[in-house]
Amino acid sequence: MDDLRKYAAELLEKGEVAAVIGYQQVSEKRTKPIIAKTAEDCAKLVFNEYCLNNLAVYLTKARVKELRRVNGAVLKLAITAKPCDVHGIVALIQESQLKREDVTIISFNCAGVVKDFGMDFNGETLATKCVPCDTHKPLYSDMVFGEEKETPKVSDEVLAKIESIEKMSAAERFEYFKAEFDKCIKCYACRAACPLCYCQRCITDKTIPRWVESSAHSRGNFSWNVVRAFHLSGRCIGCGECERACPMDIPLSLLNRKMVIEAKEAYSYISGRSLETPTLVGSFDVKDSDELFM
Amino acid sequence: MEEKIISKEDLLNLCKDVIGNGHTLITPGKTEYTVVKDTSEIVLDTTAKPTKASYKTFVFPKAEPVIYYKRGKNDVQLLDVEVEQKKTVILGAKPCDTNSFNILRHLFNWDYKDEFYNVREKQFIVIGLMCNFSDNFCFCTSVGSSPVSDKGADIFLVPLDENNYTLRVVTEKGGEFIKDYSKYLNAGDEAKTKAVTDTVKHPEIAFDSKQVHEWLGTNFENPKWDGVGDLCLSCAQCAFVCPVCHCFDIVDEDYNYTEGRRMKNWDGCQFGHFTLHASGHNPRDIQGKRYRQRVNHKFKYYVDKFGEILCTGCGRCSRGCAVSIDIKEIVSNCKD
Amino acid sequence: MSEEKWEPKIVAFVCNWCTYTGADLAGTSRLKYPTNVKLIRVMCSGGIDPVFILKAFERGADGILVSGCHPNDCHYNAGNFHARRRWEFFDELLKFLGIEEGRLQFSWVSASEGKKFVDVVTKVTNDVKAMGQFKAYKDLNDEFTAKFPEPVLNEKEIIMSEEDAK
């Protein structure tokens, strides 16, 4: 931890970065984000299995970008990111929301985090997103801390659930998702917590015409959840923040994971893995499958 | 105020009767308060965490039509929406939930009497349950309530032992309701109840709401607000799960070219476009200003206007916030 | 409405340069195709946002066709290639959510394929006819209005006269 704090403080001191986006401990089993602007703030930085948030969400916020302007110069931002969060940063760079040279990535060797704050870290409480994770070392980084550790082995419940849903009839599936979406209260916490829902103006906020009904009734909820899942298709990095943020416990990761699998199977593409490849939905291949079309 | 004793079994029988009489019975579920279909679903647990969402949706639905309209060639036909007349009983509400109607009522009966709210509230029977849970986010004691407070409840339950509850009739409405079920009640024992409630651990008092009120009056501009704003993600989780947040938005929804309904939907002050004017100007253009509004509304404006704090101290907003913004911590920090 | 009298509502989102022209050709060649189909002309298949589909279902469509130029024939060079990837995902998502296969279909129809256009819309119409009304999506609406009483506008109606309106 001390190396991390020292490194972050040095970055600030050298005037290389304007702020360090990181985690701070708020209670024994809970952390929260901090935007460290002073050496004092840096002394609070931590990294442990309670660092659930994907901090990449802050990189596209206007007020955070604004922080980069210091005394007439435009400095970089540093961010502490788990290897999976790095995928989010890479995806943002791929989608031209960010430049690689504008961000200093401080990453960690990671063995997973807990499902929720307040839990002990053991095999059973491994976060859903960590179960299928295959990158315990960051793919891109400017600095890596922490030792490599063994990740607990846990059965993949989300995948099992997806498989069981696929075995249902269409009518049953529709019923299942309708019941889940009905719980939605349209708080848009899923959107707010998602690093890739960075749109200045989301389609649900457009009123002329009103594409997605703002009411939280069955129909409005259905279109909202379909539209969001679709907009994240081929883009979602599987960080699970949407589901964690959802107050109504809607299993959003089912949809996202399903589409991640689809992208992988149909196009051998996983979002946020390479700065060299163009985004999946922003590009095309003339040889793409034509099966769907009569 | 009258105390009775009811056995666990009879409490379930009472519930069965409530459902049998065609009333709606609601209890805390895993995420939200849910309608009970079978009494076997009922779990009364004083140590349970507050549900993620409050029960306000039952009096002030997340989305409801307020009028239907149909456009003719030269006229518009309107049809009023009638609120369903159905008694609703909430069983097992925590003290930080029971108090919510006392606070909300003012808003819906101020310059305009909101019939939708009033009709529903009138039909509500709130059966509270003593609370034996507390975590870092709870602060009911800082806003004038407590884990054993029966404020706002019509009837209040205190578990005496494995098999018995004290049933306290708090309001006239509660007395009226329990009349039909008096066969289940036995003589109460106030001393026993007190012995139980005295053992309950109260959350520490985190702030003095009077001092907070005073500080807010002179610190509309304060750099502290920016610090909060840096982290908040501008969703409405905190407002939507809150038992007393009450902002709504009115939208017209056509279901074909001539007919439609006017909807009343929840809205929240943390959304960036909540105060966005048609001109493009936004008086609360940055998140800090929005969070300042949240705190001021709850701990200053509402107090000035209605004499109540717009917060029951349930801690839901903080517990559910994706970036762990803690209202208790922020309000405690409202001092020099 | 009795079962026999029910006719499916089909919405076809077609691109201006190929499929719409193909449909035009079908018309000028006096080919017959089911009148259930309502064409909505869009400049390019790449410009058909999936929310159009949801909106059409919301407004009561029983089946939807999306059609554009054949690959390599796009008027804007690559619109249909982009569309192809997107529809692949959207179709997969809808299937996963339990929207029956066949409610939403896709085709490439060029300006010279009047006959193909007729075949495609006939197939979609027949498929949807066999599936029946899209009840599941309609229930999404019905349930909402059922929760609150369906307006019976002729009874108890309040007429707002022109004077009131002032």
Ligand code: SF4
């Ligand atoms: S959709 Fe959910 S899991 Fe995917 S990137 Fe966004 S927040 Fe993460």
Ligand code: SF4
């Ligand atoms: S749901 Fe779609 S439009 Fe809305 S913010 Fe996310 S990606 Fe953008």
Ligand code: SF4
């Ligand atoms: S976070 Fe959950 S309840 Fe809120 S809008 Fe998203 S899906 Fe709906």
Ligand code: SF4
């Ligand atoms: S305080 Fe938390 S829940 Fe409330 S708007 Fe901000 S991020 Fe969302």
Ligand code: SF4
């Ligand atoms: S502001 Fe937060 S703590 Fe207060 S009543 Fe609302 S949800 Fe509960």
